[in-house]
Amino acid sequence: LGVNVALEQYDDEEGEELEAALARIAEGGFVWVRQSFYWSQIEPEPGRFDWTVPDRIMTALARHPQLRLVAVLDDSPPIPPADRSTALPSSSLRTSTAGPDACILLAGLAPTIETGPQNLSDVRYLEQLYQAGAAPYFDVVCGKPYGFDTGPDDRRADETVLNFSRLLLLREVMVAHNDAGKAVWASHWGWNALPPTWTGVPSLWGQADETTQAARTVAALERARAEWPWAGALILEHFQPAAGLDDPRWGFALVSPEGTPRPVYDAVAAWATALPDAAPVGGYPAYNPWATYEGDWRVGPLGADAGRSTALTTGSGGDRAAFRFAGPAVALTVRRGPYRAFLYVTVDGSPANELPRDETGRAYVVLYDDTPTVATVSLATGLSPGPHTVEVVAEGGQGQWALVDWRVGTEPVRENFGWQIAGLAAAGLVLAALLIRDVRRVEWGALRQRFLDWPEWAQVALVVGLTGILWATASASWVHDLSLVSCSPCTAFCFFLSLLTMPLLAAL
Missing domain, CATH: 2.60.120.260 (Galactose-binding domain-like)
Known part of the structure; x- marks a missing residue:
């Protein structure tokens, strides 16, 4: 369980604001805090470094050992086009040499259903990363499974649907490229709940009321724990964004601008407190x-x-x-x-x-x-x-x-399993016997003659129509994306001929 933070905004001289924010995060049961460090602040001009803000944040975090840092280097210097192909390998090597427990997280992939040219689906982007040979240079894949307008019980895992289940699609890409040993993290997720009187910028992430937001967040944590053993940290968006009061990101905030916990914070804290003293299934x-x-x-x-x-x-x-x-x-x-x-x-x-x-x-x-x-x-x-x-x-x-x-x-259910198999086998034999009996009653010679008496165009139309129906229904059952059928005309043609054989033989 984690949360995105903007700890740089707590800059009072005594450090009380920063300390209070970290204490509240720890009390809520959070483990990971995802903090951005901006290169434009660290190196405001070439060769001159200012570590004041990072040092202040790291010193405060050291007083809360139960909190673990996910450091994001943001606003980095521009990379020349000629060097971009080596940026990920070189940064991966440098991070690995920084410490054996250093872990490289792929940047959170923003969810979109667009397929180009300006925006590309997060699923297809990850696929292209694997095709480019990027797998050795990151340890964790990160997605952003915002819930948008449906709850975590929306189990549609489809590239054209934006929901909490979208993280499954990234996992499928990883498995397809033999990279199942890595975890999938949610770098940003949650449900947006702006007040009914909101007059600021509209939310891009759908809308829910605060009660629904809290209930969906807890239900999502339960689902991930029970069903997704490959999932790592789920990092909520956001503790208290460093943004203007008209920014819709405040709809995600766990704490109001005044510092008051919202219902989603209370619900998550209660969920974390109620976790059993022994790990349940997951x-x-x-x-x-x-x-x-x-x-x-x-x-x-x-x-x-x-x-x-x-x-x-x-x-x-x-x-x-x-x-x-x-x-x-x-x-x-x-x-x-x-x-x-x-x-x-x-x-x-x-x-x-x-x-x-x-x-x-x-x-x-x-x-x-x-x-x-x-x-x-x-x-x-x-x-x-x-x-x-x-x-x-x-x-x-x-x-x-x-x-x-x-x-x-959990153990697989084995009670009376043998009797169930035997019952299914007996039912299958009975159905087969009934089918054989009915087939033997058909006057195949008369049926064949009736077919041959038809005009030739009617015979062809019947054969082609029935075969087309079989092909269409089989494609709908076996192919997840029907567009793939047209991508393989040779396969489709062979399949069509194989289905055409039986009615043609019957017509002879």
Whole structure:
């Protein structure tokens, strides 16, 4: 859970305004604060730097360790056209060398249904980034799934629809390019609720009343937690925008210009407070309220990285990670590669029942792989509703950030499953027998003669018409975008001929 902020606007000499804003954000249960740093302020002229504002913000954030910063470098110097193709790789390299836990977020992709030439759909833009080979240069994809005029229960995932479900379309692009191991964040999202007496600039993001805004925001958080294990931080727009009072962004604000919390803030704070002391079904990054780390672990946006643990050879405490959850199944996403390392796993003090065991009876996860890969490993299933505690002890793997995320799952329904299959099979046999009986009653010779007695043009029209109907209905069922059919005339022609064969044979 995160929120966009403009902390630079709190500039009183005593720093009380900034401190009060950060305290209220922390009290609301937020973890991430997304703050822009403007290059025109940092380097007002070439070679002269002024770090006054960034230093003031970073110093204040250090007093609130529960808050984590998403830093956005905005208003950057213009990049010459000749250098633009190398801008992302070079900035990625520099960010990576700044620290092993540094994480590069793709800029939030603005939602639009336009397909060019001036504006391009966020879905198509991401597709073009992958085609250009940009995948190695970012760690997280960011979208802006504003709700607009419908709630989070609007499950239409369509490029021509602007809604909260739009984040699914970005995920589908990532999966299609074998990049499913990365998370999808919402850099901006929410519902706009301006007062009925609003006379400022109209909202571009639809409109709702404050009660509906609060209810939809909480429902969206619940949906993401229950259905989107691949989702990372959901960063609301906005805590208190640094904008004029006629700016429609105030419709997103959690806090009014006077500093009074709005209903959406109260609803989100209550939701965060009511979270159980054990993680319910869903996916969770390495850093979450239910995970604890002992030893030399480093935890960041990429996951958790174990130190040089000697626990298994010296009997010391070593590097241990624990995760408290409520659910019948638990899994762990790991980052494997050509290095020797193991994770030894227990659930409620017993070896994890889905893992192999070594000669001493310890359940373990092998982290070695010939090629770097991200995989989700089932640790235990068939558990009671809980709560439970899974504990991981690391052996090796320093610098690999092997622990990516935790996942709590539900068991598939198996009760009376065999009887259901048997019943369906019996019903199918009965229907097949009835079909054979009816087919044998048809006088095929007389039917064939009647068809041949028709004029030739009528025979052709019947065959072409029936085949066309079959082709159209099959296309509507199998092709998500009917325009794709026309993009492949060879495939369509072969399909047409294949359907044409049976009625032609019957006509002979």
